[in-house]
Amino acid sequence: MILEKFNPGHDSTLSLCFSSCRQEEGVSTIVFNMAMALAQNMSKRVLLIDGNTRRPKLGHWLGVPDGSPGLVDVLKKEISFEEAVTLDEQGTFAFLPVGQQIKHPIVLFDDLGFDQFLETARAQYDIILFDAPALLTGPETTIIARKLDGFVMIVEAEKTRWEVAAYNKQQLADAGVVITGAILNKKKMFIPRLIYRLLLAD
Numbered sequence: 001m002i003l004e005k006f007n008p009g010h011d012s013t014l015s016l017c018f019s020s021c022r023q024e025e026g027v028s029t030i031v032f033n034m035a036m037a038l039a040q041n042m043s044k045r046v047l048l049i050d051g052n053t054r055r056p057k058l059g060h061w062l063g064v065p066d067g068s069p070g071l072v073d074v075l076k077k078e079i080s081f082e083e084a085v086t087l088d089e090q091g092t093f094a095f096l097p098v099g100q101q102i103k104h105p106i107v108l109f110d111d112l113g114f115d116q117f118l119e120t121a122r123a124q125y126d127i128i129l130f131d132a133p134a135l136l137t138g139p140e141t142t143i144i145a146r147k148l149d150g151f152v153m154i155v156e157a158e159k160t161r162w163e164v165a166a167y168n169k170q171q172l173a174d175a176g177v178v179i180t181g182a183i184l185n186k187k188k189m190f191i192p193r194l195i196y197r198l199l200l201a202d
Helices: 027-041 071-075 112-124 140-147 162-174 193-201
Strands: 014-020 046-050 093-096 127-131 150-156 179-185
Touching: 014 027, 014 112, 014 140, 027 046, 027 093, 027 127, 046 112, 071 112, 112 127, 112 140, 140 162, 150 162, 162 179
Parallel strands: 014 127, 014 150, 046 093, 046 127, 150 179
Antiparallel strands: none
């Protein structure tokens, strides 16, 4: 869906929030891989933001030292957006780590400063992917999602009950969040992997 929207020559900007109902449903892995794929396969400027102030992971995967200035520092106006962002050599992929730890992150996101931050980011990047805290533990996620163009819910197969996912989806919709779609993660294959590959080859 995202690849179709951003074909060569398309001049719009897209910002998406990724989250799940519970922690450890694979959100960071999915948004990380999506950012890498988009940056490598498209002539678009991609910004990956680690907004998970509770359990940040992306910085470690990208080799950014713990405690490096990032999103929180920018929102607190202790560092500029440009200073906090790490760019790759090609200039098509950028990463903004979470930054310093904060006890009540919702205060920063429910503020005009976050709107100004998004305006700056949208002016410099074509695709913005935001890794947000789980909905059940991060009330700020709903605020973040409402200010972005869309929300993608990650649901872990056989772990998250559909009633819980449906409840959170309705809560988001009631808050004015545009729900772009959902990804069923960690789904088991009940046929041998070799046969599965042969079926795909056909």
